[in-house]
Amino acid sequence: MKYDIKNEMMDLLKIQEQKPVEAYIGPFTFEKVNEILIETKTFLNQNEPDRLKSKRVYSVLVETMENVLKHAKKDPENPEAALLIYKDDEKYLVYVGNFVEKEDASSFKKRIEYLMDKTPEQLKELKMQQLKEGSISEKGGAGLGLIDIVMKGSNSLNCEVKLLQKDDCLFVLIISVI
Amino acid sequence: MENYIVEATVFEPRVELNFRDNKLLFSGESRPENVHTFYGPIFTKIDEYENYLKANPTSTVECVFKFEYFNSASSKSILDIIERLAKIKENIPTVNLKIEWYYDAMDDDMKEAGLEFEEITEMKFDFCEVI
Secondary structure: OOOOHHHHHHHHHOOOOOOOOEEEEEEOOHHHHHHHHHHHHHHHHHHOOOHHHHHHHHHHHHHHHHHHHHHOOOOOOOOEEEEEEEEEOOEEEEEEEEEEEHHHHHHHHHHHHHHHOOOHHHHHHHHHHHHHHOOOOOOOOOOOHHHHHHHHOOOOOEEEEEEOOOOEEEEEEEEEEO | OOOEEEOOOOOOOEEEEEOOOOEEEEEEEEOOOOHHHHHHHHHHHHHHHHHHHHHOOOOEEEEEEEEEEEOHHHHHHHHHHHHHHHHHHHHOOOOEEEEEEEEEOOOHHHHHHHHHHHHHHOOOEEEEEEO
8 A cells, every 4th residue: 555654754743844954755765865965964064053963963864864774664665765854943853754564663663762761871881782792784784873873862762653554654763963 | 015095975985095105094974885895895905904014014004094974884894994903913013003083173972983992992092183
């Protein structure tokens, strides 16, 4: 079944129509992700005086979109993913949504809850352990992406999952950078 | 031994493995589409460099890291490079290995990454703040 990812996301997140800093809905390919990253980097360089915050937003974007590239369900009928970035006063809110298998959504959710339960010191310990003992997967991941997102994203990683039909899920990562 | 140079792109760093002058440099942004494809040949070159150094002893090898940004997958590969350099130092004790880690003055995360690599590899880094 074909889904409208934008409507599903707006409905799930109860987002009011407001102008995002960056918005993209469509297939995520390395080339497209690269284009979005260059555009967002230019926006941040021109509009965000806090260079550390600017870099952290950029970093969170890289990791979340690479996560989608590696883990999104390969469904020809629903190849789309969505990225929305809003600026709310001093805070950036990043939403990245894509379709995943129900099982994957559940394991991602558990992993996020596990990481969000950790103190900054425990997260650093996990990161160091993964750096020392982990290896790079065939898909090119080092098992560090979510840890990095939590550390750079002001310890505010969250997710929303909407069960659509059968085993289809809309999975949305929500990160704020303060 | 032939030098190995990779020009930078918006998502790949500049790599200058200047083996003849014993100077290695990594700079720019690192988030390659495939870390295996990008860093694999670099690992091979550094392993070959160890054999080259055994046959052509030198006193100092300088390795400079001037990253603006690297993603989490690259961080594992950068650690692999530093571990290979540490192995060279261990196997050839006459080599004086100098590692310089540059970071933007506002970029606490980049400095922290250098400190983490230093801790894991037990190598001494020279930290250079860029203002």
